[in-house]
Amino acid sequence: MVLQCRLNIFGWRHETMIWPHLIPTVSNAGTAIGRMVLVAIVLFIAVATSWGAGPGGQSQAGSGELTDLSLEALMELKVSSAAKKEQRVADSAAAVFVVTQEDIRRSGVTSIADALRMVPGLDVARIDSNKWAISSRGFNSRFAGEMLVLFDGRVVYTPLFSGVFWDRQDTVLEDIDRIEVIRGPGAALWGANAVNGVINIITKQADETPGGLLSAGGGTRERAFGSARYGVALGSHSDLRLYTKYLERDHFKDSNGSDGTDSWHMIRGGFRLDSNPSSQDTLTVQGDVYDGRLGETYVNMLPDSSTHNTVTPVFGGTILSRWKRSFSERSDMSLQLYYDRSEQELYVIGEKRDTLDLDYQNRFPLGSDHEITWGLGYRFTHDTIANSTYVFITPDSQDNRLYSAFVQDDITLVTDRLHLILGSKFEHNDYTGFEVQPTARLLWTPNRQNSVWMAVSRAIRTPSRGENGFTLYTPTPASQQTPPVFFQFNGSNRLKADELIAYELGYRAQLAEGYAFDAAAFYNIYHRLDVHSQGQPFFETAPDPPHVAIPGYLVNSGNAQTCGFELAVDAHLLPWWRLRTAYTFLEFVEEHAAPDAIPWDPKGEAPRHQLSVRSSLDLPRNVELDLWLRYVDRLTNLAVGSYVTLDVRLAWKPVKGIELSLVGQNLLHDRQLEFQQQILSTQSATVGRSMYGMVTWLF
Known part of the structure; x- marks a missing residue:
């Protein structure tokens, strides 16, 4: 008897035919909620147009929000993630995309994870009410180990399973300055696990948020949410911001239309203090604490393949301090x-x-043609694991240390025209020892409206705590026989780091007044990817009941090659109408593993095509209308069909400082499955049509 399985455990992927895939039933868009949204749109436009009509029915000027940031200004936006220094987007030799505060506000999203759907090249899929799978350029899962995420310079990548707990990454969305996303390797600067991309969430400085903010809302899925923030100056050199935030999200439905148990409750609070003790020095101290409850449904649980509904408590907090001294425009140092x-x-x-994490960085010019950036880092983690009967990690407590250094040289070959960037990260970790992650990048800027860049890089993903020493039992079709038959998946302390060699080419341009274009192409070669090899069945008496175990052993025998490209066009078609389009194409050229590996096919777990179109209109009388249409291709291995979805946002500012908004999300589907859960056997849910209203008061 041959048993096949597909399983993604702690970031690696396998094939299964154990659990049937459920295809969601998609209902007609013309439901009551859909009709309500359409009626609301018509009424808002009609009222706004009539209020704004001048003599002869001519419409007066709109609210002007779209002109606050011209496309010329977008090309001049400053980013720091691509080179660990502030530079124009146009001068970045990487596939960098910026989600601005205005993008977040006008999208109508209520979470950072959903805001990332705006980024070309990112695969963002909702698993249930409180879980997401987010990655770049393939290999997506709930814990996508190839994506590094930072929050104000603090790494939020978890070493337990690899990846990110997105339900815990949050703040007052109005306090986010921008989200910088690098598609492709950023390991030469940021280190291990920055393989397919880097996401850096950057909040505003305290002096940028004076006064108060109150926001509250609720709806069909977003049952209740609210934020309060207050900023105050402390003398002439310091500013303080305090905030608190609460959310209560209702459960989603499963593929059969039954209510799930994946509700989400979270409360958090925090502060940020920014000080300028001298003209050269800046000091930041910030901290956050959160407490939440996550609803989850565990399926196919041993010993009897049963289902368990549970509530998972989560708690955490962080404190961060950063000191920076600027010596000149090209020279500075920082300690975090x-x-x-x-x-x-x-x-x-x-x-x-x-x-505990310590990071030092220094930047200085070397002659007229070299700019050197270098740094040192140390990270210490200590964990305590509470194991269960059928899932456990050994040892149950462990310390891990990471030592790192990096150096980068920005070489000017032709002044203001041609730059060569050479650099590498050097790390020592407790799992694979010493690792080197170099990059070489070339940037050509013939003028301020055009830039061409190319790069070749090496990046690695180190094994996680779970991969290094876990054992997990799952049911088989023979779990009900006597003796029962279980799968036994095992980690390994002999794993090497996954490796990527990436080749990239990009072009950015302001094609004409009001039009900007960004394109990036890549070819990725992966070596030593984690797969499972199947061993010989054996009988064991523990854990209960006595059973036959079919073992799977984690090995580095997977290889893959991918290619693709990402396009983004930003256009001001009219002074009051802005249109942003993004398209992503991903192709798996090759994938294979050792002959004894459990069948493995990652290409069916990432969409081949993705399309996003966002339309923002400023209507008269301070009314805004935003439409967001998205297409996502099917995931064949996960039995997830392709889908098109539409979000609509209507907002009105009746007086200065107050905004009323109505948002409809996923309006084209009553139930749409976006991803099949691949870890720890929790039930995936469908994303349904929803509406919410919100009021925001700035004072």
């Missing part, structure tokens, strides 16, 4: 220290983790 505490009690495993 943060401590992070996280606790979670999953149904199958619990974890408490403490992290």
